[in-house]
Amino acid sequence: MEIGIVGLANSGKSTLFNALTRAGAASSSYPFSTKDANVGTVQVPDRRLDALFELFKPPKKVPSYIKFVDVAGLVQGASRGEGLGNKFLGTIREVDVIAHVVRCFRDPNVVHVLNSVDPLRDAEIVETELMLADLEAVEKMLDKNSGDLKSGKKEAKERQEKLEKLKALLAEGRFAGEAGYTAEETRDFNLLTTKPVFYAANTDEKPDPIMLGKLRDFAKARGIKLVEISAKIESELIELPEEEKRAFLKDMGEEYTGLEKMILAGKELLKIINFFTVGEDEVRAWTLRQGLKAPQAAGRVHTDMEKGFIRTEVYSVEDIEKYRDEKTLKEKGLIRSEGREYVIKDGDICFFKFSPH
Incomplete structure (x- = not known):
């Protein structure tokens, strides 16, 4: 799973990226300290994997991983070349989920x-710049498709219809995702x-209830998930041993770190689950799209x-x-053959039981 981090310049993106990844990316109190896209890979914390490691005691514990991509902060007019952000948006086009x-x-x-700080205005500026960047990309794809269209290719006609629908939505200031196409249908775009x-x-450290409340209502009205996170606190948490970290969170009335919240949000949006394998050499966490079958x-x-594939023996982390x-x-019939x-x-x-080819 890859999460791309976007936001207005000086929103705290790079500070957050550093806290999540310990990457040491440039960050400052002035705009445009991020000159290049920063990429960091992080182990996904998973209490269940830790429990299996303690129980089975193999030599190795192999977690799943997540990649974060941080690009230069956007400003109003980025799509027209203002600031630096638009230059790096191509990097974000490759990620699975966007953290705004x-x-x-x-x-x-x-x-x-x-x-001045105005969360709603700032969010709308970034979204407008993303839509304008997409509009420019769609217009280029339409130009490129025109040659195939003239030659009468069936797929070119279907592509043209999709692109024109997407262009109309974006020109109205709406997300291309509102077109109703599946992810598969627009993947190539x-x-x-x-x-x-x-x-x-x-x-x-002490959230402003008015600012946060406005953004929460804004997110709810748009059907967008909101995660509360403090880059400043996250920077402190990352340095603490696990036991102290959990005690710190408990004192704050929190269950999860910011990293864990972002991972959970990404997994929920992508409908990703984790399954585990246990062997003499290792316990390992694997990611899988929800709804997929044993093979x-x-x-x-x-x-x-x-x-x-022949079959799989299955039991739950909870039961073990x-x-x-x-x-x-x-003895209790909790190991099933599926x-x-x-x-x-x-x-x-x-x-997994399988027949080698």
Whole structure:
């Protein structure tokens, strides 16, 4: 899973990126300190994987990973060449989910590009720039498609109809995702405004209830998920040992770190689950699209396992945590043998049986 981080210049994007990835990307209290796209890969924290590692005690624990991509902050007019942000939007076109960082804090030491903090205005500016960037991309694709259209190619006509519909929506100031096409139908276009998105409200240590409330209502009205996160607090949390981190969160009345909130938001939007494998050498977490079946899960481990899939033995992390050993699970009938039609569930532990080719 790849999450692209966008936002107005000086919204705290790069500070947040550094806190999430320990990458040491340039950040400052002045706009445009991010000159190049920053990329960082992070282990996905998973309490269930930790529990399996403690229980089975293999030599290795292999988590799943997430990639964050941070680009230069946008400004009004980025689509016309203002600032630096539009230059790097091509990098964001490749990600799976967009995290739109919105500044919800006041700090006289951190310059705002418009000299005032207004989360709704800032969010709308960024969204407008994304739509204008997509509109430009669609117009270029229409020009390129015109030659194929003249030659009478069937796929060119279908492509033209889609692109014209998308252009009309974008010209009205609406997201291309509102066209009603599936992700598969628009995948080749690689548009920013068809990607799943959530707001990351970057707050102070003590969130401003008015600013946050306005953004929350705005997000709800648009059907966009909102995650509250403080880049400043996240920078402190990343340095703490796990036990101290959890105690710190508990004192704040929080269950999850900002990193965990962003990962959960991304997984929810992409409908991604985790299953696990356990062996003598390692315990490992795997990601899978929700709704996929056992053979596809086996294919995540190795393509030969999907080709020669026979069945899988399955039990849940919850059950092994409760009863502590597989023998008890067998006695209680909690280890199941499932075939090709079994839909993998979040938290399944799978032992795949397959015929080598």
